[in-house]
Amino acid sequence: MAYTKASMIDAICEKVGLPKRESIDIVEQIFEMMKDSLEKGKNLKISGFGSFIVRDKRSRKGRNPQTGEAMEITARRVITFKPSQVLREALNEGFEE
Template identity: 65%
Template sequence: MTKADLVEIVYEKIGGLSKKESQDIVEKIFETMKTSLKQGDKIKISGFGNFTLRDKRPRKGRNPQTGDDIEITARRVLTFRPSQILKSHINEPIKPS
């Protein structure tokens, strides 16, 4: 699923909005999420899951092509933990149409 697919779904499911307004809504949601994560906030979406940032320390690694030791720099990593509701929904058997 792409962002364009989400815009299309918002356009179809919520009557009275233009495609441009639907696109603006989806863009604002993603922009708000990105800003919150950059500030170090957690995002908790009930029934869906949690987005959090983890700080990874620098560590030693190895270049697989040359075998040389390298230093892997410290960085922030985005993690997603699905809720039990989402896990249950994903694991339900698919009903034939």
């Protein structure tokens, strides 16, 4: 099951002891600031967590998988995430296949 925005709000209420309305405002404001930064093409680095990196992709030739028809895929921006070393180590701590 995914950890959702609602889950984050509930966790802030519990752990910090803030009222739900304040917790909602804080989470919404954080996501709004992150979104604004990324929309402006700025990378976002959260120490101990990772980096959201805005990359420009050039237009390229592709194919429609259903029809096989050749088509132009337009240039666009994408966001990639690179976890920090701290997060990678925590994720793999005690992990065995």
